[in-house]
Amino acid sequence: MKKGLLLIAVALVFSCQQKPAEEAPKTETPPAPVEKKEEAISDKGIGPITEVKLGPIDQALAKKGKEIFDSKCASCHKLEEKYVGPPLKGVTQRRKPEWIMNMILNPSEMVQKDPIAKGLLAEYPTQMPFQNVSQEDARAILEYLRSVDEGK
Amino acid sequence: MPTQKEAVKSVAPGDVASKVYVPPGKHDEFYVFFSGGFSGQVSVYGIPSGRIIKVIKVFSVDPETGYGFTPETKPMLMTSHGFIPWDDAHHPWLSQTNGEQDGRWLFINANNVPRIARIDLSTFETTEIIEIPNSAGNHPSPYGTENTEYVVAGTRFSVPIPQKDVPIDSYKENFKGTISFIKANEPGKMDVAFQILMPGFNYDLARCGRGPSHGWCFFTSYNTEQAHTLLEINASKNDKDYIAAINWKRAEECVAQGKYQEMPATYYHNYYDEEKHMAVSEVKKSVKVINPKDCQGVAYFLPTPKSPHGVDVSDDGEYIVGGGKLATVIPIHSFSKMLKAIEQKAFEKEIDGIPVLKYDAVLHCELEKPCLGPLHTEFDGKGFAYTSCFVSSEIIKYDYKGCKVVDRAPTYYSIGHLLVMGGDTKKPYGKYAIAMNKITKDRSLPVGPELLQSAQLYDISGEKMQLIHEFFTVGEPHYAQGILADKIKDKVKKIYELEKNKHPYAVKSEKDARVERKGNEVHVYMTMIRSHFTPDNIEGIKVGDTVYFHVTNLEQDWDIPHGFVIKGSEDAEILVMPGQTKTLVWKPKAPGIYPFYCTDFCSALHQEMQGYVRVSPAGSNAPLKYYTGTAQK
Ligand SMILES: [Cu+2]
Numbered sequence: 001m002k003k004g005l006l007l008i009a010v011a012l013v014f015s016c017q018q019k020p021a022e023e024a025p026k027t028e029t030p031p032a033p034v035e036k037k038e039e040a041i042s043d044k045g046i047g048p049i050t051e052v053k054l055g056p057i058d059q060a061l062a063k064k065g066k067e068i069f070d071s072k073c074a075s076c077h078k079l080e081e082k083y084v085g086p087p088l089k090g091v092t093q094r095r096k097p098e099w100i101m102n103m104i105l106n107p108s109e110m111v112q113k114d115p116i117a118k119g120l121l122a123e124y125p126t127q128m129p130f131q132n133v134s135q136e137d138a139r140a141i142l143e144y145l146r147s148v149d150e151g152k
Numbered sequence: 153m154p155t156q157k158e159a160v161k162s163v164a165p166g167d168v169a170s171k172v173y174v175p176p177g178k179h180d181e182f183y184v185f186f187s188g189g190f191s192g193q194v195s196v197y198g199i200p201s202g203r204i205i206k207v208i209k210v211f212s213v214d215p216e217t218g219y220g221f222t223p224e225t226k227p228m229l230m231t232s233h234g235f236i237p238w239d240d241a242h243h244p245w246l247s248q249t250n251g252e253q254d255g256r257w258l259f260i261n262a263n264n265v266p267r268i269a270r271i272d273l274s275t276f277e278t279t280e281i282i283e284i285p286n287s288a289g290n291h292p293s294p295y296g297t298e299n300t301e302y303v304v305a306g307t308r309f310s311v312p313i314p315q316k317d318v319p320i321d322s323y324k325e326n327f328k329g330t331i332s333f334i335k336a337n338e339p340g341k342m343d344v345a346f347q348i349l350m351p352g353f354n355y356d357l358a359r360c361g362r363g364p365s366h367g368w369c370f371f372t373s374y375n376t377e378q379a380h381t382l383l384e385i386n387a388s389k390n391d392k393d394y395i396a397a398i399n400w401k402r403a404e405e406c407v408a409q410g411k412y413q414e415m416p417a418t419y420y421h422n423y424y425d426e427e428k429h430m431a432v433s434e435v436k437k438s439v440k441v442i443n444p445k446d447c448q449g450v451a452y453f454l455p456t457p458k459s460p461h462g463v464d465v466s467d468d469g470e471y472i473v474g475g476g477k478l479a480t481v482i483p484i485h486s487f488s489k490m491l492k493a494i495e496q497k498a499f500e501k502e503i504d505g506i507p508v509l510k511y512d513a514v515l516h517c518e519l520e521k522p523c524l525g526p527l528h529t530e531f532d533g534k535g536f537a538y539t540s541c542f543v544s545s546e547i548i549k550y551d552y553k554g555c556k557v558v559d560r561a562p563t564y565y566s567i568g569h570l571l572v573m574g575g576d577t578k579k580p581y582g583k584y585a586i587a588m589n590k591i592t593k594d595r596s597l598p599v600g601p602e603l604l605q606s607a608q609l610y611d612i613s614g615e616k617m618q619l620i621h622e623f624f625t626v627g628e629p630h631y632a633q634g635i636l637a638d639k640i641k642d643k644v645k646k647i648y649e650l651e652k653n654k655h656p657y658a659v660k661s662e663k664d665a666r667v668e669r670k671g672n673e674v675h676v677y678m679t680m681i682r683s684h685f686t687p688d689n690i691e692g693i694k695v696g697d698t699v700y701f702h703v704t705n706l707e708q709d710w711d712i713p714h715g716f717v718i719k720g721s722e723d724a725e726i727l728v729m730p731g732q733t734k735t736l737v738w739k740p741k742a743p744g745i746y747p748f749y750c751t752d753f754c755s756a757l758h759q760e761m762q763g764y765v766r767v768s769p770a771g772s773n774a775p776l777k778y779y780t781g782t783a784q785k
Contacts, residue, residue, distance in 0.1 A: 071650065071661040075681040075706055083781070084684065125756040126682050132647060132708030132731075 043095075045114050047102030048135065054097060057147050065137075065144030072131040073141065079148060085124050092149045097142055103128070104138040168620040171611060174201040179641070182573060184586065184634040185244045185258055186607070188212075191627025192239045194260060194271065199573075199584060199634060200609060202623035210269050210278045211239035211262045215724035222726055223700075223735050224655075225424070227431040231265050231283050232418045240264050242291065242630040243357075247300040247336075251362040251469075251578030255639035259294040259303050259336065266290030268303055268334055270342065272426075274645050279424045282342040285417035285439050286313045286330045292358035296336055298366045298578075302345065302400065305332040306355035306371050313349065314415065323380040327352035330441070331371060331451075333400055340423045346407050346440040348398060348451060351504045352378055354387070355396070357462050357528070362578050363469030365487045367401040370472055374459040387459070388478060392511065394453035395463050395474055397490065406447035412440045429648070429655040429733050445505030452494060453503065455511040456483055462528035462569075466537070467578055471516060471552055473529040473537060482526050482539060484552055486516035517555035523548050527568060528631075530575025532582035532612060540570040540587065547587060547610065549617060561617040563587040563608055564595055572612065573634040581636060585610040585617065588629050596624060605629060646710035648731035655733035657702035662686045667778045674699045674776075680714040680728065681706040682755040684780060685748070688763030692776035695740060695769055701748075704733040715751030718765065725751050740767040 044050065069077075076084035091100060095116075103110050103117060107128040110117040121127065133141070174180055180198030183205075188194055192212030196205050213220030213229070220229050220237055229236055239262035247257040258271040266284035271277065284290055289308030296303040310327040312318055318326045329350035335343045353373040360369040376393045379386030406412060417439045424431040444451045454472075456463075462475035465487075472485040493513035500508045525543030532538065537552040545566055549559040568590050573581040587608040595606050605628050609621035650660050659665050659677045665686040668675045674697050679686045685703075693699055703716045707730040717725035718738055726734040740746065750761035768774035 070663055072706070072708065075662045075679065075684075075686065084682070127755060129682065129707055129709040129712060132649060 043116075044098035045096070045100075045102035045106075045117070046109055047106030049098045049101040049105065049138075052097040052101065052139070052142070054146070057150060058143055059147070061140050061143040062147040063144075065140035065142070065147075068133065068137050069141050069144050072133060076126070076128070084126050085128060086120060088145060088148075090149055092142070092146045100142050100145065101135070101138045104133060104141060105130070105135065168611075168618070172200040172202065172609065172621040174198065174203070179637060181637060182581075182584070182634045183637055183640055184571070184632050185246070186588075186625050186629035186632040187241045187244050187260060188626055189242065189628030189630050190240050192241050192262075193627065194241065194244060194258065195626040195629075196276070197607075197623070197625075198637075199586070200621060202607070202609065202621050204626070206276055207626060208258075208271055208276050208278065210260060210271065211236075211241050211267070211281075213237045213724070216727060218724050218726035218734060218736070221723040223737065224430045224733075227433040228278060228281055228422045228424060230420050230422055230433045231267065232285075232420060232435075233265055236265050239267065241269075243294065244631060244633050245294045245296055245303065246633045246635055248296065248577060249299055251298040251366075253574060253577055253635045253639060254300075255635060255643070257300075257336075257339075258633070259296060261290050261293035261305070263290055263308070266293075266305060266307075268294045268305060268342070270336070270339065272339070273640050274643050275426070276644070277424070277426075279426065280340060280342050281420075281422045282334060282344070283419040283421070284332050284334070284344065285419040285436075286347055286415070286441070287332065292331075292355045292371050294334075294336075295358045295360060295369070297360045297369070297400070298362045300337045301335070302333040302360075302369075303336045304358050304360065304369055304371075305334060306330070306358060307350075308354055308356065310352035310354065314417070320380050323352060324378050327378070327380075329353055329355055329373075331355065331396065331398055333369075333403065340425075342421060344419070344436075344439050346403055346412060346442055348403060349441055349443045349504075350396065350451070351376075351506070353394070356460070357475075359463055359465045359576065361465055361469055361487065362467070365465060365469040365472075367399060368487075369398050369400060370463045370465065371396040371398065372456070372460040372463045372474065390458070392455040392457050393459055394508070395456045395460065395472065395485070396506075397452045397454060399450055402450045403442055403447065406442055406450060407440060411446045412442045414438050415441045426648075427652055427654045429653065429658075443505065449494075451506045452490070453506055453508040454485055454490065454514050455500070455508065456485075457481065462539075464529040464531075464537075464576070466552060467531045467533050467580055469578075473539070473552065475527045475529060475539065477525050477527055477542065479526070481518040481520055482522045482529075483518050484516045484555065485514045489516065490514045516553075519550055519552075519555050519557065522550070522557060523560065528570060530570060530572035530585070531580055532572055532575065533580035534582060538570060538572055538575070538585055538612070540567040542566055542568065542590070547585065547617060549612070559616055561610060561619060563589055564606070564622075565589055565593075566591040569629075569631040571632045571634055574636075576633075581634075583611075583613050584634070585612045586632060586634070588625070588632065590628075592624070595622065607632075646730075647708050648729060650706065650708060650731045653704070653731055653733060655702070655704070657700070657735065658704050658733040659702075660704065660706070662706070662780075665780075667692075667776050669776055672697050676701045676778075678703045678716075679706050680704070680716065680750065680761075682712070682714075683750070683757040683761040685716075685750075685761065685763045686780040687778035688780045690763070690776075690778045691766040691768075692774045693740060693765055693767045694772060694774065695743060695767060697740065699738045699740065699765075701736045701738065702733060703728055703736070705730050707731070712754060713752050714754055714761070716748060717751055718748040719746045727752060740765075743767050743769050
């Protein structure tokens with residue numbers, strides 16, 4: 001019998017103080033003035049990334065992203081199955097690219113404040129760690145996940 | 153010694169609490185590094201709160217982290233006497249640049265098997281240990297120079313040099329001392345630059361000069377009687393012993409001119425490579441020894457009453473205070489007078505090629521009736537010196553130029569060393585002094601016959617010293633050094649970066665986790681992340697195998713270590729920091745199923761972080777098999 005991974009919903013939630021990345025956001029165009037309203041949490045998540053412009057899949061970037069993903073993410077995320085964290089196939093269709101990058105770069109604050117991330121922590125009780133990835137690395141991971149979802 | 157009633161009375165008016173209260177979440181102003189004495193380690197406290205924030209592993213094995221148990225760290229504790237799991241660590245010294253603390257390293261001596269360790273203040277880990285040859289009882293150490301050119305060492309116990317089998321009562325004829333200078337300003341390159349052969353006295357404490365006296369280091373000596381038994385009486389006969397003044401710039405010249413002997417000696421130099429997460433030992437085979445007879449001007453003796461302990465140089469580099477622990481005065485020497493006396497050859501006599509200067513020619517003044525048992529002195533940068541007095545249990549504050557006591561404060565009880573923040577630098581911070589007390593009875597709730605030592609914090613910013621706080625310390629601190637937190641806190645590492653991990657058995661990705669057999673050796677390349685191991689089920693291990701669990705923590709987040717241990721392990725656990733690799737070696741003795749688990753509460757599912765190893769009988773054909781979850785390999 002295959003040993004499935006049991007995830008027990010535990011009421012305890014551990015989080016640690018995580019400073020958001022200190023660099024200014026890297027965007028392809030200068031960031032548009034963002035209205036800083038606390039109540040209006042957008043579907044872009046919370047963190048350093050306010051806008052990502054997507055083009056056609058950059059294969060070299062996706063390849064780099066896969067390498068980083070294998071080293072720093074794959075211990076907890078599979079593509080097709082629930083593991084320590086949710087399966088990631090289709091994530092680029094479910095979430096905005098900014099949300100994905102903010103979740104990678106700013107997971108502690110995301111699970112405290114972002115309604116979707118909060119819900120995920122209730123379902124997968126292991127706090128997602130920040131894995132010391134740069135914004136460039138996070139962008140590469142996003143490209144890899146896009147390439148998976150677009151079957152390229 | 154004050155009675156308990158007096159002690160209680162002295163316990164501070166109510167307003168002192170605000171001076172030491174650091175609210176939860178706020179940080180202290182100073183780091184203070186206490187030596188652990190017989191614990192062999194260093195403990196770090198925040199001041200003024202007195203909260204302990206770290207124990208640094210140095211000379212003693214540590215079952216919490218595996219220090220001294222793992223193949224990566226065992227070489228750190230190698231010596232010419234073999235693997236030594238313990239030592240007696242006395243004096244921390246913070247590295248300096250231009251006579252001010254620079255926050256790079258902390259050095260500390262091992263007293264029993266003579267060694268000096270370097271602790272890197274970006275990781276608070278011991279990264280280097282050098283053994284001192286031709287030495288016994290490395291007490292006057294490490295007390296470095298103004299730019300950390302050297303840290304120093306000296307023999308508390310004189311012994312035959314080189315060692316030989318002689319009757320102990322041939323002491324005067326056969327026993328010698330040495331004073332050593334160890335290159336210290338390049339990590340990984342500590343080296344005994346040279347040793348100076350000294351008469352067979354006991355060398356006790358040291359300080360190097362600064363400013364005008366940069367280039368010189370000073371060492372106290374006692375037992376100039378050269379007794380070898382019942383020193384309590386036989387080494388307390390002479391009215392004066394000596395402070396040895398060593399001109400290390402002159403020693404450098406003599407080395408350059410070949411005025412030294414290359415003496416065979418075996419000693420270890422151990423270095424921890426932070427990228428490989430691994431220590432290596434090298435064995436050195438000889439050392440340069442300078443005989444003062446062949447290198448005129450390298451050493452002088454300053455007569456100093458009586459069995460002096462501390463020898464401390466003022467922040468301006470001019471005054472040298474001797475802590476004559478059996479003396480009725482505190483002698484304060486003048487460096488400029490010393491230079492003049494040398495120039496005028498104001499010598500009393502010569503011992504083994506070392507001129508003894510005339511006491512009156514070097515003395516600035518004697519502080520009369522200071523206290524009983526003066527030991528050790530530091531400076532506040534405002535013209536005052538503070539000396540600890542063991543017998544009368546007090547700190548005295550005095551104007552060392554004018555030779556006048558201005559204040560005294562009791563300590564509870566029997567103070568050894570004291571510390572003034574930055575008190576051995578060109579620019580002391582002053583503000584606080586800390587008494588390290590040897591006797592603690594009645595100062596805390598009773599906990600059986602063995603009590604911790606106490607530290608007492610004094611506010612010295614005003615005219616009068618004021619006792620404001622008391623806390624208890626780890627081991628037996630002999631000395632401590634304090635540094636402004638700002639000089640360290642922003643460069644402290646939070647993780648080891650996985651990308652930089654060059655441990656030969658590291659795996660940086662779960663997909664590379666594996667198990668390999670090489671004859672009777674089995675190497676498990678294992679990863680850990682909240683909250684599982686990969687692999688977590690292993691079969692095919694046999695009785696007679698030696699299993700190496702090389703465990704890499706894939707986390708890259710601050711303060712997320714994971715532990716690893718397996719049932720029946722004869723070593724300590726390993727506690728692996730984020731991005732680090734450590735190895736636990738295990739020799740299973742009987743067939744069966746052996747669980748392993750994470751010992752550090754790491755997540756909500758920490759209790760699920762576990763695995764099994766199946767051990768089959770010796771000689772069985774059980775194939776190697778390993779997997780985690782559905783990812784069966
Ligand atoms: Cu764990």
